[in-house]
Amino acid sequence: MVESIVSTGLAIGCIYALIGITYNVMYSASRVFSFTAGTLGMLGGILGALFIARMGMPVAAGFLLALAGGALFGLVTEIVAVRPVLKSLDQHLYVLSTLALALMVQQFTAIEWGTEARPFPRLIDIPRGGFDQQFWLPMLACAVVIVGLELLHRRTLVGRAFLAIAEDTYAARALGLPERRLRMASFALAGVIGALAGFAGGQMLLAFFGNAPLLTFYGFVPVALGGMGNNRGAVVAGLLLGLFQQTANFLVGGIFASVAVFTVFILVLLVRPEGLAGGVTPRRV
């Protein structure tokens, strides 16, 4: 039993952490939290099932196309819902514009794909057993993303430019960095990460339109608790969240587990609004 709680909890936690990183990548480039983070995860699962199970593509092709779909939706988010409202960040219009876009995609999916949860294909043709691929695939995806982002930020010029934008947009622009193109690249990258989360977790979460609001909420918990823009914090908080949720699931049952997660989330936020990792309150006057 404990074994099952740990493997499920860590796997789900990795998916939450990846969605949290999706939020962070978009946030670092634009100071915008986007409601489309969970939508990306939902799309990853549905596109994977569409390409591989329904259209019969090879796994690799379906995988790449699903990620490309995520990148495309990331770009659309930037162009349609983020760029037009960046000028008035303090009015929080982005909350509404990204919510609108997320709802449109979610409803479109519900109608075109259906409201039933459909199975996601097994990706690797090996027999089921103990520590199954549905558990280790999300963990692998999470590890790859973490290492990949570290390498990107430390070893490449583009990655350093990302960090510069995240640190101080005005200064970065004054240095001559192409802020708009970097922002678009960030949103495309976020799209890839979000879709990867949904694809890798597809066998657990299934191809289901209702995953969008679920992931939007549970993926935000690691961001809020781990600190905005802090990817390591998101991974730690995501894993803890997954374990906590599965334990509560086992002890008190699924629905009250959600209540427990929600309650803990609210209480922690009320005590530490800046997250467990801390942060700075912006100057008001």
Add this chain to the structure above:
Amino acid sequence: MSQLRLSRSELPGTRFTFGVALPLLALLVVGLTFPLFGGGYWGVIATRACIYWVLVAGLNLVVGFAGQIAIGWVALLTLGAYTASVLTAGNVMPPLHPYLALAIAGVVGAVFGLIIGLPALRLRTFYFAITTLGFATIVTQVALAWQSVTGGGVGVPGPILPEPFYSQWGFYYFCLALAAICTWMTANIAASRFGRALTAIRDADVAAEACGISKPALLAMVFLFSGAVAGVAGGLFASLQSYITPDAFTIDLSVLFFIAILIGGQGSILGPLLGTLLLTVLPEFSAPLVAWSTFLYAALLLVIVLAIPGGIAELLDFKNRRPLESGRAIMPRPELLSRLLGTAKGRSALTLDGVSLSFGALRAVDELDLKIEPAQVHGLIGPNGSGKTTTLNIISGYYAPQRGAVRMNGAALPVLAPAQRAHVRIARTFQTPRIVGSASVLENVMIGATIDGMGTFVESLLSLPRHRRDETMLRERAMQALAAVGLERLAEVRADRLQHSELRFTEIARALTLRPAFLLLDEPAAGLSANEIAQLSALLAAIARAGTGVLLVEHHAELIFDVCDRVTVLNLGRKLAAGTPAEIRSHREVVDAYLGA
């Protein structure tokens, strides 16, 4: 001065006036006569629209006025629906009378409205939006799981109202009456000091604090009210459905409520009402629209946000599309101030004793002593970064000094309590004017004296006499302040249509409406023309003559030497010199460091 003694009916203002009421009354007439035209299914739609509006009217104060992004309000509808249904169904305890059950649903709604709402005081926008969304999901899941009470997926029958509200049209009129009452109550709030304070929290929260508006207390009242009407709406909704299951309360419904307000326009009653009607009726015109309704709402929201952020209300605001007179001049009449401010009553000075504040290694203010006398203008000058604005922010309670204290009448003022300053009659303006752009100039100025109203939130809700007296008093005082600074002709204009200099004088008028003992001005002359600076100078002198102590942070040397009784010069957070303008002008170090030869 005599022309200021306007009779009550002549006073312009934000009352729930006939002009505002007319379209609402027209809608009520349509509602009352509706059974003559339509019937059957359209009757259900009309009843549903009324029920939705009962909820949206309350939510409108949260979203449209206070600007809180509360998306998951369907949670309260669900709670109200289940409370009313379970109490009348009698599956848990002996069945209660439907009216009593509806009232209890309102109480439950109010309590949970407060619980869902309160995180808004601590959390930032997106965080709050997510928590309300989470709450909506949780409530539905609990309804599904708690089978012994809610019937789980099978559901529970809704309350049935006795005659005369049992029949379709009887129930319709019951809901219409509640909708009309909610419209009236929220319109009363919108036109009260509470409504103006809410918009101030939304658009200029720092200025709201400086005016003494307590955000927690105000939001708590609004969440209680909004939750209560949402709970009642839930009970009615269950009654209309006649049988409820958790499926009935989807997030889509929440989205409808939320988007109706934004399509209608923030800070309006009519706009969200039209928005609610539009969104309720629109999907009924063709079957495909039902399936795509949420998509449609979301697309509408996107268009509204990107193209017309003011919503329907802005499209209907014909009055503010008339061009303003160009080349208008601000003509202050300082002689009117003595009536507004009264005369000095021997107040004591406002003092800073050894105040220090460092930001990291930077000593922004270092062992500063300062004494601001009543009925004097005290200038605070110095190069950029010398600690002028920091000093002002310490006095007005935004920063806590690490050493020393700010005293008035011998008592130290509480630190980090900017909303307390208005209560000891300290008012201030800001380097960049902080104004509610969508409110009229008069409404903005009335915000300044919010704390002088005597009536409670409930009295305003029901438009009781004390509320009406408050409004008359606030309006009269604000008009006096506007006349004194020379803006009374613009009283009815939306503030975001004003020029920069007019905004500066509006802020001063707002501060004067408080009848301050001390007035703190942060670079009021920045961006003004030479002529306007001369007007400002005369105005400040008159304010001091009327007994108010003025602290003037300014770069404009001519204004300082013209109007100040005493001047303090700061450099790198320390006092470099203090004295009369003549002494400062010839002070060697000051001339070297700041004024130049």
